[in-house]
Structure formats: structure tokens, C-alpha cells
Amino acid sequence: xxxxxxxxxxxxxxxxxxxxxxxxxxxxxxxxxxxxxxxxxxxxxxxxxxxxxxxxxxxxxxxxxxxxxxxxxxxxxxxxxxxxxxxxxxxxxxxxxxxxxxxxxxxxxxxxxxxxxxxxxxxxxxxxxxxxxxxxxxxxxxxxxxxxxxxxxxxxxxxxxxxxxxxxxxxxxxxxxxxxxxxxxxxxxxxxxxxxxxxxxxxxxxxxxxxxxxxxxxxxxxxxxxxxxxxxxxxxxxxxxxxxxxxxxxxxxxxxxxxxxxxxxxxxxxxxxxxxxxxxxxxxxxxxxxxxxxxxxxxxxxxxxxxxxxxxxxxxxxxxxxxxxxxxxxxxxxxxxxxxxxxxxxxxxxxxxxxxxxxxxxxxxxxxxxxxxxxxxxxxxxxxxxxxxxxxxxxxxxxxxxxxx
Ligand code: G3H
Numbered sequence: 001x002x003x004x005x006x007x008x009x010x011x012x013x014x015x016x017x018x019x020x021x022x023x024x025x026x027x028x029x030x031x032x033x034x035x036x037x038x039x040x041x042x043x044x045x046x047x048x049x050x051x052x053x054x055x056x057x058x059x060x061x062x063x064x065x066x067x068x069x070x071x072x073x074x075x076x077x078x079x080x081x082x083x084x085x086x087x088x089x090x091x092x093x094x095x096x097x098x099x100x101x102x103x104x105x106x107x108x109x110x111x112x113x114x115x116x117x118x119x120x121x122x123x124x125x126x127x128x129x130x131x132x133x134x135x136x137x138x139x140x141x142x143x144x145x146x147x148x149x150x151x152x153x154x155x156x157x158x159x160x161x162x163x164x165x166x167x168x169x170x171x172x173x174x175x176x177x178x179x180x181x182x183x184x185x186x187x188x189x190x191x192x193x194x195x196x197x198x199x200x201x202x203x204x205x206x207x208x209x210x211x212x213x214x215x216x217x218x219x220x221x222x223x224x225x226x227x228x229x230x231x232x233x234x235x236x237x238x239x240x241x242x243x244x245x246x247x248x249x250x251x252x253x254x255x256x257x258x259x260x261x262x263x264x265x266x267x268x269x270x271x272x273x274x275x276x277x278x279x280x281x282x283x284x285x286x287x288x289x290x291x292x293x294x295x296x297x298x299x300x301x302x303x304x305x306x307x308x309x310x311x312x313x314x315x316x317x318x319x320x321x322x323x324x325x326x327x328x329x330x331x332x333x334x335x336x337x338x339x340x341x342x343x344x345x346x347x348x349x350x351x352x353x354x355x356x357x358x359x360x361x362x363x364x365x366x367x368x369x370x371x372x373x374x375x376x377x378x379x380x381x382x383x384x385x386x387x388x389x390x391x392x393x394x395x396x397x398x399x400x401x402x403x404x405x
Pocket of ligand 1: 082083205206207208358359360361
């Protein structure tokens with residue numbers, strides 16, 4: 001993949017309008033992820049356990065239990081359009097290391113990049129038939145009796161898949177409404193920089209993007225001014241030119257984003273940057289004085305729109321965060337580490353970043369969503385554990401001869 005990184009990255013630019021440098025980064029990150037998975041898997045999956053029966057009350061020592069990890073069978077991997085390569089690799093690599101076969105269902109936009117990646121695997125000597133790429137989704141793949149695990153990243157479709165999956169183990173990541181809580185003692189320059197990067201990279205089309213800023217009133221004006229100054233400098237246009245903001249994935253996605261923006265406008269949000277749209281290219285939009293009555297206070301735009309809600313207290317911010325069914329990540333900015341830990345403990349989300357924007361990487365860290373944001377934990381180590389089942393073999397020694405021995 002490293003040798004063929006550029007053509008794969010070029011596909012990402014063309015298919016999903018990911019800026020050129022981020023596209024190349026995605027490919028390199030995926031190669032690194034595969035390397036790490038191979039190393040981690042060799043050790044983690046090779047380790048078994050031996051239990052002896054006499055450690056349980058009333059038992060003698062004649063039973064020995066060998067605990068091993070065995071493959072699940074066929075893993076169905078369904079990555080999303082925003083990381084067609086990386087979130088395919090993050091499913092494929094642990095599945096293969098654990099001894100499974102894989103059916104990859106690439107996103108419709110991102111399928112060419114996925115096919116390039118598959119060619120790399122073939123060139124690297126992957127046995128034929130071990131990974132197959134299919135274009136059919138719906139019931140055929142997700143309900144197929146030979147599928148032993150579904151690893152899915154995407155939107156609401158995941159909930160429907162989960163409801164029908166029955167006994168099939170699931171690894172699901174279904175997005176988030178990642179909040180950024182800014183306390184009165186925060187480093188506002190750092191917070192503003194992180195909101196800018198976290199909210200607008202890949203035009204906000206990341207499940208871990210900053211999707212709502214909850215700032216205490218004392219510092220709200222200062223923070224809003226700093227973020228607005230940064231937004232004004234973002235470049236907009238063609239992903240080939242490596243600009244910051246590129247077209248969102250589809251017209252329907254742009255329509256949805258516009259619906260949230262117009263709902264906020266109608267309910268009194270203040271626009272710190274003018275809203276502008278040409279086709280599915282939306283200029284970066286910063287909204288202030290967002291209130292809980294607005295849809296954008298709860299729904300994820302998956303686009304270059306960052307709403308700011310001013311709160312009376314951090315408790316109010318935490319309560320808003322916990323009232324949302326989407327609970328992937330969140331972040332808190334404060335100079336007081338004790339306070340940061342207390343806030344993190346109170347936030348019911350899969351991950352809380354202290355003094356940095358939400359992010360999945362580094363890729364060996366656990367990554368999980370609470371409530372409607374997901375099932376199971378990802379990250380290389382947890383994905384390896386997810387891709388096996390535990391098998392016990394119990395050796396029953398003959399009690400008498402064992403005792404004599
Ligand atoms: O869009 C969902 C991804 O898992 C986010 O990954 O934090 O590396 O952008 P990222």
C-alpha cells in the first residue's frame with residue numbers, strides 16, 4: 001500500500017473529495033495500522049490460558065482447561081464513505097490476523113479506492129478468495145447464514161442491521177454528536193484551534209468532528225471571536241488543490257445540512273460567518289447563540305457547520321451532552337486536571353479528550369460509542385479480540401491414576 005499510496009489517494013480525492021494531503025495520510029495511516037495489527041495480533045492471538053479445576057471450591061485437580069482463541073468464520077466489513085480505505089483496513093486487518101475470511105462491502109463512493117487497496121493485497125500475496133469484495137448490501141449480505149460477524153461504520157442503517165442480526169456478533173460505529181465543553185479557565189487559543197481543526201477537517205464529515213461547542217458564558221464572546229477569526233482563513237474549493245473545505249459527499253447531504261442551518265436561523269441563531277452554498281459545496285459556517293430548541297443542538301450535520309451554545313455552567317453542558325442518544329466522543333478544555341477528570345467521569349460518552357479535539361487515533365487506542373453511537377469497542381487491540389471466539393478444551397484426567405501419580 002505504501003508503494004501504491006498515490007493512486008489510492010488520488011481515488012479518494014476524486015471519489016469522496018477528501019483534500020489531497022488528507023487522502024495520502026489516510027493511505028499511509030492504513031498501512032501503519034495493518035503493520036501494527038500484524039505485530040500485535042501475532043502476540044495477542046497466540047496467547048492462550050490453562051486453568052486448573054482445584055482453584056474452585058470443592059474441586060480436585062484432575063480437570064485442566066485449555067482456553068484458546070479461534071476464528072469466527074466470515075467477517076462482513078462495511079466501511080463508510082469518509083474513510084473508505086482506513087476504516088476498511090481497520091476491519092480487514094484484525095479479521096485476517098485472527099484467521100477469518102472477509103467480505104468487504106465498500107461504500108458506493110470510495111469503491112475505486114477500495115478496489116485499489118484490494119489489488120495491493122493481491123500483489124502482496126494474499127491467498128485468493130480470502131477477501132472478497134461485494135457491492136450488494138441490504139438483507140442479502142447482512143442476513144447471510146455464513147456471515148459470522150458484522151463490523152459496520154456508518155449512519156442509522158447500522159441500527160436496522162443490529163436489530164436483525166440475531167446471534168451474529170457486532171462491531172458498530174454509528175456516528176456521534178461530539179461536544180466540546182469549554183470551561184472558564186480554558187486556554188482559549190488552544191480551544192479555538194482545536195474547534196477549528198476538529199470541526200472543519202474534511203469539511204466536518206468525521207464521526208469524531210466537533211459537532212457542538214458548549215461554552216460557559218464568561219468566556220463565550222472571546223472564544224467565539226477566536227474561532228470566527230480562524231474560520232475566515234479556511235480555504236474552500238477543489239480537493240485536488242488541498243483546500244480546507246471541499247464539497248460534501250452528495251446533494252442530499254448538502255440539503256440535510258442546509259435544513260439544520262435554516263432551522264437554526266428561523267429559531268434565532270446568530271451567524272458569525274455568512275452561509276453560502278454552491279451545489280454540494282458549503283462554505284464553513286459558524287453559528288452562535290444556538291439553543292436546545294434547534295435541531296442542530298442535537299443532530300449531527302456531517303458538514304462544515306459548527307454550532308456554539310452558551311451555557312450557565314459546566315453542569316448544564318454535561319447534562320446536554322448526556323441527554324443525546326449519540327455518545328461517541330467529547331472533549332473538555334480546562335487548565336485544571338482534577339476538574340477535567342471529574343467532567344470526563346460525568347460525561348457519558350465513549351471517549352473524552354482533555355484539551356484536544358475528539359479523534360479516533362492513535363489507532364491502537366480503544367474506540368467506542370455509548371448508546372446509539374455503537375456496539376463493541378474498536379481500536380487494534382479490541383478489534384483483534386472481537387474477531388475471535390473463545391474455545392475451551394477440558395482434559396479430564398483419570399482421578400485415581402492421577403492421584404496415584
Ligand atoms: O468518521 C469516523 C472515524 O472513525 C473518525 O476517525 O477521528 O481519525 O477522523 P478520525
